[in-house]
Amino acid sequence: MAQRSIKSFFKVSPPKPIVDKTEIQVNGDEVAALNGKEEKKKKVKRQRIESSESESESTNEQIPIKQEKQSPKLYASPKSKKKKILTENKNEVKSPPLKAKSSTKESQKKEVTEKITKKESPKHNLLEKAVKVEPKEEIVEKEKENVQQEKEDKKEVKVAVTEYNPAKANYDPVKDACWSKGEEVPYYALAKTLESIEATSARLKIVSILSNYYRSVIALTPEDLLPSVYLCLNQLAPAYHSLELGIAETYLMKAIGQCTGRTLAQVRGAAHKTGDLGSVAEQARATQRTMFTPPPLKLRRVFAALKEIAHMTGQASVNKKINKIQSLYVASKNQEAKYLIRSLEGKLRIGLAEQSVLQALAVATALTPPHPGGALRDQPYLLDSKKFTCEWKYDGERAQIHVPGDEQPDLGRAAIFSRNQENNTSKYPDILRRLPSLLKGDVSSCVLDCEAVAYDVRNKQILPFQVLSTRKRKDASEAEIKVQVCVFVFDLLYLNGRALVREPLAQRRRLLRTHFNAVEGEWQFATSKDCSSMEEVQQFLDEAVRGSCEGLMVKTLNGEHAKYDIARRSHNWLKLKKDYLDGVGDTIDVVVIGGYMGRGKRAGVFGGFLLACYDPDNEEYQSICKIGTGFSDEDLQTLSETLKAHQIDAPRNYYRFEGAHSPDAWFAAACVWEIRCADLSLSPAHRAAAGLVDADKGISLRFPRFVRVRDDKSPEQATSARQVAQLYLAQDQVKNQANKPTPKEDDFY
DNA sequence: GTTCTCCGAATAC
DNA sequence: GTCTGACTTATTCGG
DNA sequence: CCGAATAAGTCAGACGTATTCGGAGAAC
Numbered sequence: 070m071a072q073r074s075i076k077s078f079f080k081v082s083p084p085k086p087i088v089d090k091t092e093i094q095v096n097g098d099e100v101a102a103l104n105g106k107e108e109k110k111k112k113v114k115r116q117r118i119e120s121s122e123s124e125s126e127s128t129n130e131q132i133p134i135k136q137e138k139q140s141p142k143l144y145a146s147p148k149s150k151k152k153k154i155l156t157e158n159k160n161e162v163k164s165p166p167l168k169a170k171s172s173t174k175e176s177q178k179k180e181v182t183e184k185i186t187k188k189e190s191p192k193h194n195l196l197e198k199a200v201k202v203e204p205k206e207e208i209v210e211k212e213k214e215n216v217q218q219e220k221e222d223k224k225e226v227k228v229a230v231t232e233y234n235p236a237k238a239n240y241d242p243v244k245d246a247c248w249s250k251g252e253e254v255p256y257y258a259l260a261k262t263l264e265s266i267e268a269t270s271a272r273l274k275i276v277s278i279l280s281n282y283y284r285s286v287i288a289l290t291p292e293d294l295l296p297s298v299y300l301c302l303n304q305l306a307p308a309y310h311s312l313e314l315g316i317a318e319t320y321l322m323k324a325i326g327q328c329t330g331r332t333l334a335q336v337r338g339a340a341h342k343t344g345d346l347g348s349v350a351e352q353a354r355a356t357q358r359t360m361f362t363p364p365p366l367k368l369r370r371v372f373a374a375l376k377e378i379a380h381m382t383g384q385a386s387v388n389k390k391i392n393k394i395q396s397l398y399v400a401s402k403n404q405e406a407k408y409l410i411r412s413l414e415g416k417l418r419i420g421l422a423e424q425s426v427l428q429a430l431a432v433a434t435a436l437t438p439p440h441p442g443g444a445l446r447d448q449p450y451l452l453d454s455k456k457f458t459c460e461w462k463y464d465g466e467r468a469q470i471h472v473p474g475d476e477q478p479d480l481g482r483a484a485i486f487s488r489n490q491e492n493n494t495s496k497y498p499d500i501l502r503r504l505p506s507l508l509k510g511d512v513s514s515c516v517l518d519c520e521a522v523a524y525d526v527r528n529k530q531i532l533p534f535q536v537l538s539t540r541k542r543k544d545a546s547e548a549e550i551k552v553q554v555c556v557f558v559f560d561l562l563y564l565n566g567r568a569l570v571r572e573p574l575a576q577r578r579r580l581l582r583t584h585f586n587a588v589e590g591e592w593q594f595a596t597s598k599d600c601s602s603m604e605e606v607q608q609f610l611d612e613a614v615r616g617s618c619e620g621l622m623v624k625t626l627n628g629e630h631a632k633y634d635i636a637r638r639s640h641n642w643l644k645l646k647k648d649y650l651d652g653v654g655d656t657i658d659v660v661v662i663g664g665y666m667g668r669g670k671r672a673g674v675f676g677g678f679l680l681a682c683y684d685p686d687n688e689e690y691q692s693i694c695k696i697g698t699g700f701s702d703e704d705l706q707t708l709s710e711t712l713k714a715h716q717i718d719a720p721r722n723y724y725r726f727e728g729a730h731s732p733d734a735w736f737a738a739a740c741v742w743e744i745r746c747a748d749l750s751l752s753p754a755h756r757a758a759a760g761l762v763d764a765d766k767g768i769s770l771r772f773p774r775f776v777r778v779r780d781d782k783s784p785e786q787a788t789s790a791r792q793v794a795q796l797y798l799a800q801d802q803v804k805n806q807a808n809k810p811t812p813k814e815d816d817f818y
Numbered sequence: 819g820t821t822c823t824c825c826g827a828a829t830a831c
Numbered sequence: 832g833t834c835t836g837a838c839t840t841a842t843t844c845g846g
Numbered sequence: 847c848c849g850a851a852t853a854a855g856t857c858a859g860a861c862g863t864a865t866t867c868g869g870a871g872a873a874c
Contacts, residue, residue, distance in 0.1 A: 467831095772862065840855075
């Protein structure tokens with residue numbers, strides 16, 4: 070198979086395909102698509118529909134199409150009015166599936182749905198079902214009936230709060246719950262559920278535990294489902310609302326310290342030791358006496374409080390936030406404290422994330438237990454030989470441009486989204502302004518997938534990512550923009566009221582090039598080439614790198630066989646970068662001079678290290694980067710062990726580093742490691758080769774990862790500062806820059 | 819009262 | 832962004 | 847042909863640099 074051969078040829082790591090599994094189906098002029106998160110919300114809303122005085126969202130809102138994530142997303146697409154979806158079953162979207170797998174089964178879908186009730190089905194189908202299966206109201210009704218019946222059958226034996234066990238076999242959503250119908254869900258129930266999940270590693274089991282809890286919530290207190298889901302996801306609202314707590318570790322520690330009469334340093338120390346602030350908080354609470362017992366925490370109030378915290382801004386907001394946190398914390402009991410704090414930290418760390426939550430929700434609503442295995446098979450066939458194409462992978466920032474419109478494009482409502490569904494419209498007024506030059510006359514609406522790249526207009530030269538990142542992030546005004554961007558368009562997802570995601574790439578590309586104009590330095594189509602041999606690919610990769618790109622995206626073109634559409638496409642975007650290739654990427658040998666205590670699953674060993682290169686001219690070790698990936702668990706264990714032998718109390722006076730990077734432990738220069746990286750960058754923080762390329766900036770590494778220990782090298786034989794500088798200067802991007810005379814400052818225009 | 823500096827947070831990769 | 836590790840699912844292989 | 851072994855695919859969670867944003871508090 071072609072993909073396999075590409076992979077083995079280039080020795081790439083497992084494919085991290087950029088996935089194209091978007092599904093949009095738009096109504097009228099509305100360019101809208103829901104991503105997975107939105108879908109969840111929608112589902113949830115369905116449950117709430119009765120009680121919904123729903124903070125009805127603006128219906129004109131444009132929602133980014135999630136396309137580049139590996140996970141199965143439920144894309145749905147709605148009529149512009151979400152509410153409609155809630156009620157009108159027929160608008161229900163074909164949950165386009167998401168994983169190639171399940172979507173491949175498109176043809177067999179009917180079969181699946183039929184089978185699903187009696188037959189075993191793989192989980193993807195469950196996911197799918199979760200979306201299709203409908204009207205949740207009915208299910209809720211059913212549950213309600215059950216509840217009724219239960220009540221009649223026998224009187225409920227309420228489970229004590231502390232005994233709540235969602236992992237119970239044959240869990241009964243009503244009898245095994247620890248609260249009664251209509252009551253607010255105790256936060257304790259969620260805490261118990263999370264604890265139970267944390268103790269499990271099997272995903273299916275996790276899903277079943279969580280779904281049990283959700284079943285109870287649905288049956289007893291459906292209006293608490295939405296906050297429950299958000300709390301499990303550690304989110305406060307759909308992603309594109311970008312609502313964040315604005316609070317992180319340090320302030321949390323302060324809050325805990327103040328509540329329990331400890332100093333910040335004590336809390337920090339304890340957190341370091343266990344690697345988990347949540348547990349620290351729990352223990353601190355446990356040993357603490359309180360004068361009176363506050364009323365038990367209710368889930369929805371916790372959620373409301375978190376939201377409140379997120380909304381606080383302005384004067385003294387940090388202090389207000391801390392106060393709010395403290396009032397929650399003081400009211401928490403046992404496990405509650407742990408998960409409360411972890412929620413505030415922004416990571417639950419219980420091995421549960423979006424996909425599993427989605428699945429649990431699906432299971433809970435469908436009341437169907439998950440079964441592994443399944444009868445359906447698809448022939449995963451990946452890159453159909455010869456039928457693939459390579460595109461340059463530009464080193465910039467993803468920009469998905471939405472232009473709504475009916476007869477005419479409505480440029481006033483055009484929007485730009487980042488890869489993480491952030492609305493970046495206000496960041497790119499310049500791109501927005503020149504949209505007209507891109508659209509040909511017959512375009513009334515579209516969604517374009519692009520990469521915004523910093524661009525030197527005068528020399529017609531792509532600039533490094535580092536330059537791009539200096540642009541203002543929000544509310545940029547066009548007059549003060551210093552860094553120009555060229556937008557490289559690589560895909561067209563929607564055109565004139567029609568979703569194209571099911572079309573083969575070849576078709577989309579054709580439409581892209583016929584309906585849109587390339588404009589030098591403003592809009593360009595991503596350079597691409599159809600390849601049929603590895604040699605061709607190799608050569609094209611070289612060209613891309615010389616052209617200041619990161620590498621290539623390899624995709625299937627796949628025109629003729631319509632039946633292959635989405636399914637296949639999704640699986641086959643393959644990222645090919647030069648640093649994945651043996652012997653091509655930059656590798657350097659550096660000295661370990663410090664270590665940082667690991668956190669979470671790295672607690673107890675060093676989780677990261679400070680590295681330095683040797684500068685023989687000044688006889689000093691200059692920090693070059695930290696490193697924390699590329700190690701196996703075993704590596705970490707043994708490396709921590711051996712390094713402890715070299716531990717010293719304080720840094721040598723010939724170590725050069727930035728205070729902010731001070732490690733938890735210092736080591737004598739002894740161990741040399743080989744490190745791979747994607748690029749070298751000018752660093753404000755690291756000291757390597759400082760003065761050689763830039764007067765005061767040093768050099769650091771982009772995407773550093775551990776390769777192996779170099780026992781055969783002494784620290785003095787490590788890569789020298791001069792060599793680092795040479796490597797930096799040898800980069801194509803830097804060379805491309807240097808070749809052209811740099812124009813004197815701001816005369817871009 | 820205004821400005822400057824520092825640092826945590828958020829977000830690109 | 833990179834990377835590993837645990838788990839699930841698909842495929843292959845030997846009796 | 848079936849069950850066990852192995853390969854491939856997913857997902858979650860460790861960790862990286864560099865930049866801007868915004869609040870806090872000091873300096874002016």
